[in-house]
Amino acid sequence: MIDVRTAHADLAEVLDARLAAAKEASRRLARATTAEKDAALAAIAERLRARVDDIVAANREDLERGREAGLGTGLLDRLTLDDARIGAIADAVLDVVGLGDPVGETVSGRTLPNGVRIEQVRVPLGVVGAIYEARPNVTVDIAALALKSGNAVALRGGSAAERTNAVLVEVLREAIAGAGLPGDVVQTVDDYGREGARHLMRARDHVDVLIPRGSAALIRAVVDEATVPVIETGAGVVHMFLDASAREDWSVDLVHNAKVQRPSVCNALETLLVHADAADRLLPPVLARLEASGVTVHGDDRVRALHPGALPTTDEDWATEHMSLDLNVGVVDSLDDALAHIRRYSTRHTESIVTNDLGNAERFLDEVDAAAVMVNASTRFTDGAEFGFGAEVGISTQKLHARGPMGLPELTSTKWIVRGSGHVRA
Amino acid sequence: MIDVRTAHADLAEVLDARLAAAKEASRRLARATTAEKDAALAAIAERLRARVDDIVAANREDLERGREAGLGTGLLDRLTLDDARIGAIADAVLDVVGLGDPVGETVSGRTLPNGVRIEQVRVPLGVVGAIYEARPNVTVDIAALALKSGNAVALRGGSAAERTNAVLVEVLREAIAGAGLPGDVVQTVDDYGREGARHLMRARDHVDVLIPRGSAALIRAVVDEATVPVIETGAGVVHMFLDASAREDWSVDLVHNAKVQRPSVCNALETLLVHADAADRLLPPVLARLEASGVTVHGDDRVRALHPGALPTTDEDWATEHMSLDLNVGVVDSLDDALAHIRRYSTRHTESIVTNDLGNAERFLDEVDAAAVMVNASTRFTDGAEFGFGAEVGISTQKLHARGPMGLPELTSTKWIVRGSGHVRA
Structure with a gap:
């Protein structure tokens, strides 16, 4: 008969030995x-x-x-x-x-006033x-x-x-x-x-x-x-906001690329927000292009008034990473409302604004708290290969150690090398 | 009568509101x-x-x-x-x-081959x-x-x-x-x-x-x-190893400074290891200088043979951050034995070798796993002010995010700012 506590202790010992061997x-x-x-x-x-x-x-x-x-x-x-x-x-x-x-890369280094040499490697x-x-x-x-x-x-x-x-x-x-x-x-x-x-x-x-x-x-x-x-490599409830001044051609292309190019990944678009002043102008061509690619639109009341084919959205939809050809679409009255929506539902992965208004672009870049914040670019660019890292360990959505796409340097720490000649502290 | 569960829920609400206000x-x-x-x-x-x-x-x-x-x-x-x-x-x-x-500091930045500009801020x-x-x-x-x-x-x-x-x-x-x-x-x-x-x-x-x-x-x-x-700001069971070739004057000064200058802090010395070939030469002057400053020596058998006044060491001593004028002292037969002792008892804060042997210095710097590794310098230098950071948030003994003395930059994260002109991913 197996004594469960003994078996458990043995298990811990075997696992410990294995991890100690790795160390x-x-x-x-x-x-x-x-x-x-x-x-x-x-x-x-x-x-x-x-x-x-x-x-x-x-x-x-x-x-x-x-x-x-x-x-x-x-x-x-x-x-x-x-x-x-x-x-x-x-x-x-x-x-x-x-x-x-x-x-082995030297990250920083200097000679202290007393002659001690320090290097961070x-x-x-x-x-x-x-x-x-x-x-x-x-x-x-x-x-x-x-x-x-x-x-x-x-x-x-x-x-x-x-x-x-x-x-x-x-x-x-x-x-x-x-x-x-x-x-x-x-x-x-x-x-x-x-x-x-x-x-x-x-x-x-x-x-x-x-x-x-x-x-x-x-x-x-x-x-x-x-x-x-x-290190959390998190989910992406990713937003794009079409501002009142957004160009139609860019809006159509950017939303389509962000949603459709590869819907099952974390930098794909989940929620589209459109400024009320631009909804009549932008929603019809944007949604037509999406639906031609098989996207299912979940719209709020104002979206559904313009586009009766859309399914209704729920509060849960706004917080969901669909990872499919489903897209939440909402109309907002202002940049402030867009920022508030994003603050509430963002998983702090990637957020993008489409605009020609410099002040609004800078406010969006400044105020949105996410690993990557974009203007007039597809959210699909948050990616180690696209950023030129050569490889990607994952995309960190936390703020400590690494944020955004992680390359090989993010799998390292540093240590301080200190060289003296009998130096003591005064 | 207070319903404990209600009181608990209220408490959580009050604390939540306060932390939400901070956010x-x-x-x-x-x-x-x-x-x-x-x-x-x-x-x-x-x-x-x-x-x-x-x-x-x-x-x-x-x-x-x-x-x-x-x-x-x-x-x-x-x-x-x-x-x-x-x-x-x-x-x-x-x-x-x-x-x-x-x-607001730009940590890195580049223009991607497609013209998209990325900046890490x-x-x-x-x-x-x-x-x-x-x-x-x-x-x-x-x-x-x-x-x-x-x-x-x-x-x-x-x-x-x-x-x-x-x-x-x-x-x-x-x-x-x-x-x-x-x-x-x-x-x-x-x-x-x-x-x-x-x-x-x-x-x-x-x-x-x-x-x-x-x-x-x-x-x-x-x-x-x-x-x-x-972020762990950890304890320091800090070692200094006097190699066979260590200079006597430096050994005396460095050990004394590391132990006595401020014994209650984490970068102060807790354990001194001496190469067997140098014990006769170095221990008498080093210990005499320490004892003149009121240090209590806890020695292993070989130390006590040379210096009968020392208290015996226990396994617990080797693992203890005394934060007082107590010092563990041991004799080791080789650099390898010193490295093995340090590997076993180090809290990965600061470790120092005193030597004139270039090969041994490089091996020590290379192989010891700690936030700061030193040659011929007092362990008291692991400090934000000494490193020129102006202020110190603490000394991190973990490997993620920050390692060693933390200055203001260690209280920041980064975000990626991405600027395109309608760029989509191919």
Whole structure:
């Protein structure tokens, strides 16, 4: 008979040992040269291709289990790996080779009046805990980005992808060890289910930061449970405001691009606000273009008066990240009303104004509190690749450490190097 | 009869309203000019001097209560305010006027290949929650630093200073309002005791960051309880390692300065490690100088063989921040053993090596994981004023957002400003 308390203690011990091994290995990785890390990345890409059959076989088991459990088509699609997708994952790993290594960069430095020299130098965070949902490509993506920035990873993927992730972790560890760095820089707690996730979130001795990637519910659960510091990569209830002076051609193109180009991502538009003075002029062409692309309009009373085909909006709609071709549309009487609406419903991701009024543009840029605030640009630009970062770890919607698209430097900390010649403080 | 649940709901409502008022006021403060903020700081200094009698009277009540409750002499001294101390607090507020305003600084910026212009600009965090213990000067210090960096504060001071802090908060609010900014940028939850602290730590809608200042136990409690992101300003179990090649004169001066100059602060030395090959040469002069200044030496067996007057060390000693004239001293056989000891007991604040061996210096700087790592310098240099920051919000011992001494820029976040001309994403 199993004593539950003993089993629990054993579990904690096993998980502790695993995370301690990641921490220990992270010390070696922190001192690895860029060339060593790049060689490990190349080895990962090669091994992914070499073991494509094993990965696909494991993935089939997950898919079968998913189908039996009644997972939806969208979820099953995100879960699926085939030769082409695995090739794309390997290519993405090779892209990371081309990125600059942030470790060792001198961020600031000076000689103090007494002659002591101080330098602030970038160092890896240590061990990055990643908690994510059904996309198994995240397993490889996050491990590759962490590796390049000198960090070990402790992974907790979605249970739906458990078999696939287990093989991917094996591939990562073998490839890294084969390239001469410790395989222990990649660890998983997937085989310990919820208890593994719980342990990871509270392992302050071994894990330096947690990055949850997934639904608002997942992120909220991590924030509530974790004692390890969290970087939130949040949901986007993203707004665009068409001011009274907005150009019609820009309005039509910007709203369409922000909503339709890729509706399932966090920088896609969820709510369109239109100044009352421009509603007659702008709404008909804007909504016509959207509906031609299959967008479902949820309008307030004034929108529905102009555009009777719109569904009614609810208070819940305004607060919802649809991630689909649904769009909330409202008419407001002033810039102030638009700002108040955004203040109330924004998730502080990305907000944009379309205007030709300089004063209004500056007020919007100044007063809206969000990771990215735009004038006359599509909200889809809030993106690491678009910003020229080369890779994106996620988009932070918090204010500490990183805000907006996160590149490799956001996976580092700094330390102060102080050099004296017997200097004492007076 | 009071229904406890109703009372609890009312309490939450009152606290919510207060923190919401701080958030609302922070929006005005975020747009205040440097001149407006400096005028408010000058008004605070003036009003502190004008109301010195009220402050001293309230402080006497706290002191009386403290004496009745049996507070120790050290604690009572830290709690005490008199004319001179209030004058010093006012002077410190005027010093903040002279500091650069971090808000509005462009941290980075570029024009994307498609012509879109992006700029990353410093903005205030919003509302800073401060949780601290018996020193009432912190109430004014943190409010002044927050004000200059455009942030509102929500304060939770020690219950021992409750009356004093209540008057100080009144002074701050009156002075700020008198200078034309909203007095609501300073709020306290002190009058709601532990429930106030608990509410503050979980007020994610209104509070952007928590900064605990005080004992390791206080900081640990905040980390455990908080859902608002925390910047840890941690304890310092600070080490110095005298390598085999260390100069005797530097060793004597550096150890003495690090331990004795101000033993009650976090960058003071707690543990001295000496290379076995240098123990005979260095320990006698180093310990003689320390003992002449009243230091109590806690030594391992090898230290006590050389210096029989030393007390024995325990495992607990090695992990303790004494904050007194007690020093742990150990002999190690190698740099590796010194690094292993530091890895085990360090709180990742400040670590220093004294050596003339270039290779060992570089290995120490490279391998030790701490906010500040030093060679041939006193650990007392880890300090905002010494680093030239002009003011210090605290010394962060975490890796996210800020590491080491925090100045005003560490009380800010950034936002991305994106300017297009109808640009859409391809």
